[in-house]
Every structure is written in C-alpha cells, then in structure tokens.
Amino acid sequence: MTDSLGVDELYNTTSRSYDTLYRDEQYQKYSTIFEVLGLGSLNMVADIGCGTGLLIDYLQEKNIRYNRYVCMDISEGMIQRARDKHYDDPRIVFILADAEQTPFQDTVFTEIFMITVWNNISNKEKAVKETFRIIAEKGLAVVTVLKKARDATPDQIDKRFKSVAERIDAIYVYREARSQSDNS
Numbered sequence: 001m002t003d004s005l006g007v008d009e010l011y012n013t014t015s016r017s018y019d020t021l022y023r024d025e026q027y028q029k030y031s032t033i034f035e036v037l038g039l040g041s042l043n044m045v046a047d048i049g050c051g052t053g054l055l056i057d058y059l060q061e062k063n064i065r066y067n068r069y070v071c072m073d074i075s076e077g078m079i080q081r082a083r084d085k086h087y088d089d090p091r092i093v094f095i096l097a098d099a100e101q102t103p104f105q106d107t108v109f110t111e112i113f114m115i116t117v118w119n120n121i122s123n124k125e126k127a128v129k130e131t132f133r134i135i136a137e138k139g140l141a142v143v144t145v146l147k148k149a150r151d152a153t154p155d156q157i158d159k160r161f162k163s164v165a166e167r168i169d170a171i172y173v174y175r176e177a178r179s180q181s182d183n184s
Contacts, residue, residue, distance in 0.1 A: 007074060007120045014077075022116075023054060025168060029115055030058045032167045033142055037175075041065040043110040046134065048072050048099045049117030053082030056092065067091065070109070074098045099127040104134045112141040116169065118154070119146045128157045131174075138176045144169035 014021070033039070041064060047055050050071040059066060071086070072095045073079050083094045097103050099114060100123050112135055114127075121127045131141050143154045143161065147170050154161035154172040165171045 023057075026051075026054045026115065027058055029144055029168055029171075030055060032165055033113075033115075033144075033171060034062070034064070036165045036171065037140070037142070037173065039064070039140075042069075043067050044108060044136070045069045046072065046102075046104070046109040046112045048102070048112060048114045048131075049074075049120070050082055051075075051078045051116075053085050055113060055115060056082070056086055056089075069093070070095060070104075072097050072102070100130060101126075102130050102134055106133055107136045107139075109134050110136045110139050112139065114141075114143045116144055116146075118143050119149050119151075124152050124154075125157055128154060128161075132158070132160075135174070139174075141174040143172045145172065146170075 042059070043066070045066050045068065047053075047069065050056075050073050053071055056069060056071065058064075069089075069092045071079070071082050071092055073082070074096065076096060079094050079096055086092050095103065099117060099121050112131055114131075118124070131143075135141055141161075145153055147166060147168075153163075153170065154174075155163060158174075161172045161174050163170060164173045
C-alpha cells in the first residue's frame with residue numbers, strides 16, 4: 001500500500017517510469033520558469049529533488065549552459081536513473097540527500113531549483129533555512145508548489161520568496177537584487 005511508503009521508497013518504486021509519466025509536465029514547468037525569469041546560462045546549480053535528471057535533459061536540449069551541476073535526491077532509484085543518463089558529464093555530481101539537511105558548504109550555489117519537491121518536504125522551515133545557507137550572494141532559488149496542496153508556501157515561511165507565476169504549479173522565487181554598481 002503506497003500510503004505506508006516513505007517518500008524515498010515511493011520514488012524508488014516510480015523511478016523506472018517517471019520520465020515516461022511526467023516528462024512533458026516537468027518540461028512545461030521548466031519552460032515557464034526559464035521564460036518568466038529570463039534565464040540563460042547557469043553557473044553552480046543545485047537541483048534539490050532532481051529525480052531522474054529531467055532538468056538536466058531540458059537544459060541540454062535547450063542548449064542552456066551550466067558550469068557545475070549537483071543532482072540531489074532522497075531516492076536511490078531516482079539518483080541511479082539520473083546517473084545512468086548523465087554518467088559521462090564530468091560537470092554533474094550525484095548526491096543522495098534531502099532538502100532539510102544538505103551536505104554542502106555555505107554560500108556555494110548560484111542557482112537552486114526545487115521543482116515538484118516542496119510538497120514532499122516534511123520540515124519546510126528547515127528546508128528554507130538550508131536554502132538560504134547554501135545560496136551564494138546574488139543567488140537565485142526557485143521552488144514550485146502543487147497548486148492543489150499549498151499547506152505552507154515558501155513566501156509564508158520567508159517573505160524573501162515571491163510568487164512569480166501559476167501554471168501547472170505555483171512558482172516561487174528568491175532572487176537577491178543586484179546593486180547599482182553590478183548593473184554598470
């Protein structure tokens with residue numbers, strides 16, 4: 001019975017069929033995010049709840065460059081599927097961990113994505129605190145929340161998150177404003 005499965009076990013079970021079932025939906029989310037935010041190339045990416053690596057697939061198909069990419073998930077099955085697809089890209093690191101306690105140094109990531117993860121996080125306050133711990137100065141954090149289940153949204157936990165769009169999911173973004181000297 002799936003109700004008794006933990007999130008990691010549930011995703012281990014669905015990892016083999018995840019791309020077939022959810023690729024199109026996930027790509028619509030990515031497209032909305034990149035369009036609304038006007039994102040081009042990325043630098044040091046943390047894909048928290050990376051699943052099977054669909055965001056990497058999207059970036060590669062759209063020729064969106066990244067320098068380093070950390071693919072992190074709590075499901076061994078999901079990480080293994082992502083590794084199987086992207087084992088030959090030395091810029092990608094695969095890590096088994098969760099959003100509430102990441103194994104990273106402070107202020108290391110320029111972009112953090114949590115796509116279709118929020119509703120599976122048990123301690124959302126801790127995940128938000130962790131996000132702000134690992135994000136670099138002038139960093140970007142994107143969190144999507146299922147529209148049908150919004151118990152505590154990122155902006156309710158920390159006002160620095162702003163709602164920027166609602167399509168398939170509600171999309172929340174933290175982006176540190178650049179100073180005037182950065183724009184010259």
